[in-house]
Amino acid sequence: MIINLLLFLIMLFLLIKSAEYSITYSSRLARSLRMSEFLISFFIVAVISVFPETTISIVSSLKGVPELGLGTLIGSNITDLTLVLGIVVLLSKRDGLTIQSKILRKDFVYLILLLLPVLLGFDAHFSRIDGLILIISCIIFFISLYIEGSRFKKTDHQNKYIKNSFLLLISLAFLLTAAYYTVEFGVKFAEDINFPPLLIGLVVFSIGVCLPEMLFSIKAVKRNHNTLALGDLLGTVIIDATLIIGILALINPFDFDPLLIYIAGSFMFISGLLVIIFIKTGRQITKREAIYLIGFYILYLIVELSARNFLL
Template identity: 30%
Template sequence: MILDIVLIIAGMFLLIKGADYLIEGSVGFSKRIGVSELFTGLTLVAFGTSAPELFVSISAALNGSAGIALGNVIGSNITNIALILGLSLMIKKSTIPKSTLYYEIPFVILISLTLLFMLLDGNSALSIYDGFILLTYLIIFIAYMYNMAKNDKSIQEQLLEEIQEVKIKTMSWNKIIFLVLLGIVMLAIGGEISVRGASHFAKTLGLTETLIGVTIIAIGTSLPELVTSIIAAKKGTNDILIGNLVGSNAFNILVVLGITASIHPVIPDRSVIFDAYYMVGVIFLTELFLLRKREAGFWKGLILFLSYLSYIIINLRLG
């Protein structure tokens, strides 16, 4: 059991560092070939931040641990909104951008409902056909984000700031190739050993892999967002954070599950219908919170945080 915990922790470390290296190398590559920073921010950086969930989910699906694959995405999305956003609002009150409230959150509600209906129709499983549908949604989402960012200076500034934080100057091709390959290898190894550790850990304790996926693995792959939320709350930039969390939820469903299901059908070891309903409920609750005044503070954050604790308690009972 101790070895399983060590594998999970080591896997999470490799996933997080691997994503950093992949982003660094990818941004360096985009600068070498002259791709716009706006496009880079919307695609490479966004994809890189979802890389831990992606590699965990693909590894889990291919190893017959689909409960971890599906639980990781749904659990990460609930963690992003209920735990991370809840904590950040408790630390600092925030005003929400109009685009997030009127376009991005409704879009995430739409794709979350789509995922729920897919799971209801497939008896908690996702088929290859479902994966292709999610990837089609992804193309629409990227097109929308590109057009919006192109016409919104504040979003452009945010994306450029994210790229500049990577601290990239002109790189040699050798360094770019090294960083990209290193990042991919670390992500692959991290995904493999974390899934193996989590799967064996679940079996040792008599738990379902899905439970481990929606709790331990989901929190582990959301650690970068959790750290970012605390920093953003202290700096008073929660409005940017909320947009990032919502975008992360969209990419988790569309990129992670879209690619994973397209490669291999995702059939979990227990029903995730309740989890999917909860995911939709949490994002819908967030929209209701923000719809009236476009702002939220301690009490609304506390309700979200308590909803996360309730989710974990209910899942422990479900097994």
């Protein structure tokens, strides 16, 4: 038990340090490419941050249990939009998380992309056509976001993007590796102290796959890089909800428990709606609103547990 605890703490330390370096090189890369920090975090950091849940989802699909992957993707999105964002805002400086990026005006599009997998999966089945629709929607959105974001380029003319890109990728690789082993040893320690298996899966595992973006975002707001934090979280959520679910459906069209969409899918969309409403009111997410988000996550856990226990 002591060994697992020590290894968990060591991995947690490495996770925090790698998050710090990721912030540094993300910011430098944004300056050297003369792009906004939001775009860098949305396109690069978020794409790499989704590796844990993407790996779980693809492996589960290849093994014939795609429902596990779908549950991981939707569950991690709810966690990112409520618990993770709430914690990030509470730990931010001043009164909350101020939103400055003009690119965030695409709020309606974010909601459509979150609603799309819910609508397509309402029949408890994802076909290859559904998968193509999700993938194409993601690609079109990324292209439009890049085109619009290019209007807001930075003016720094440093030409060090190759070095900064390499160092960012290295730091993100350490971030993912440390996150993986933090979850690994965290679960083992939880088992050592007889933590309930259901809660290990529902809480430890769902939070575990969100560790890269959570630590990255916390470090970002601590260093006044709010757009880096929000870009990573929103990018991760959009990629999971469209591109990754689409890839799952293309690999192996599948049926799943309709409760997954009815409960988790609805909570995912409502979570996104709450975030957009909070952003639109005063162009910031306040600490009081952060508490509401965390409370909504707790409500999701209660509803999920109650529904599962009722059906057992």
